[in-house]
Amino acid sequence: MVSIKDIAKLAGMSTSTVSRVINQKKYVKPEIRKIILDLVEETGYVPNRAARSMVLQRTFTVGIIAPDTFNMFQRQLFSLIEHRLETFGYRTHFFFVKFEPGSEERCLNRLKSETVDGVIMLHEIADERFYAYLEASGLPAVLATFEREGSGFCAIHVDEEKAARDAVDHLISLGHRRIDLISAGGFSFGGKRAAGYRQALAAAGIAPEEAREIFAPSFSLEAGKTCMKTLLDRGHGITAVFAATDEIAIGAIRMLWEAGLRVPADVSVMGFDDIDISAYLAPGLSTVRQPIAELGEYAANLVHALICDGKAERARIVLPHSLVLRESCAPPR
Known part of the structure; x- marks a missing residue:
């Protein structure tokens, strides 16, 4: 099993520097942080979550709000988000919403009863109480694929x-x-x-x-x-x-x-x-x-930044789209 000492040896750095990166501490140069995180991903290093949770007083869990139908696009997006979050040492916990009366309220109650460090919303909730709770609690939240105009939530989407x-x-x-x-x-x-x-x-x-x-x-x-x-x-x-x-x-x-x-x-x-x-x-x-790969990376990076620094600037990121022309369109007869 790969240890923190192995990562330090491969990076040619001290174990304390590697520890600072893994535990999301400040004052590490971006290029150093990238080298260490890349090695963490390449080697499959898994931090001791229990120890980190006690030291940092976090659960290292990110909640994912998604519909219970979980369509193909959302499944692809979640896979990318989960992979990126794993490099930061997080696991994910689902909060599913059904297309039926009362489901959004039940989802909110479950969220209130669980302990997560932040949430990424892959599904747009209609119930205003959901967003009011997120704002009042200060729980870091990122809206992936949609936005709420006039709110302070981080959002990533296309035009x-x-x-x-x-x-x-x-x-x-x-x-x-x-x-x-x-x-x-x-x-x-x-x-x-x-x-x-x-x-x-x-x-x-x-x-x-x-x-x-x-x-x-x-x-x-x-x-x-x-x-x-x-x-x-x-x-x-x-x-x-x-x-x-x-x-x-x-x-x-x-x-x-x-x-x-x-x-x-x-x-x-x-x-x-x-x-x-x-x-x-x-x-x-x-x-x-x-651009699903960019959507996933931005969503994971933003929620991580908000968790590490609650004062992180709220971002609204509009990503570029493109047309992919295949065989299903042709001039009318």
Whole structure:
């Protein structure tokens, strides 16, 4: 088993310097800190959590707020966050929220009863009491993939409206004018992506139609399939669909296939997120890529900084997005 002395020997530094880095002490040069943390990761060194907890009066546990459905994008993001947190010596503890009445309150009560050093929210809670508790308790919190305007919480996300607008602009550039939207209801990102969709239509002189929009109760495969069926049943003619998540898009593609419609020959489909499976579909899914690796690293780094120094500057980080064009989009026939 690798010890702190082994890390010190490999780094060519004293054990006290290595200890200061592992225990998140100040006054260590950034380049020295990076060398030691890289060695910790490479060697698989595991600090004695019990001893560190007693010395620093911390649990070295970060709470993760997530929906119990835990979609593919969130699973990928969590994996990256967990890996980064492990390099700082943290473990994670889940607080799941269900899409049912009272679940958010139960999640809040569980959070109050547990002892964690900080939380990362992968899921947007609607209950204002949740955020009021975080602010009143001073518990370090990072919002990953969304923000609360006017609040002091750290947040990392992409420009949802601009990203959606770019996606729909691409469909319009291919010649589509009958473009439907499947977004996610009850979440700010769903509203912002819907706003970007409408902005793109308006800029192209296409009047938005309420019948062409539908908001899913969740962002699951089944929700995408069900919503796509509803849009088809409305009978207004569709040449393209913009889906607010890749999973919704994949569900929509399944429904189109069951209805005897080909993608992209009959209907083009554009997603959002660029989850791993999107590249392996047939046809491959065109989508908006969120920089998930950067999202995960920033979220872990920010919560760690807040835990170590409660006075750390609150950050709002807007990461760049990009379009990934695959085979699911083509000019209309």
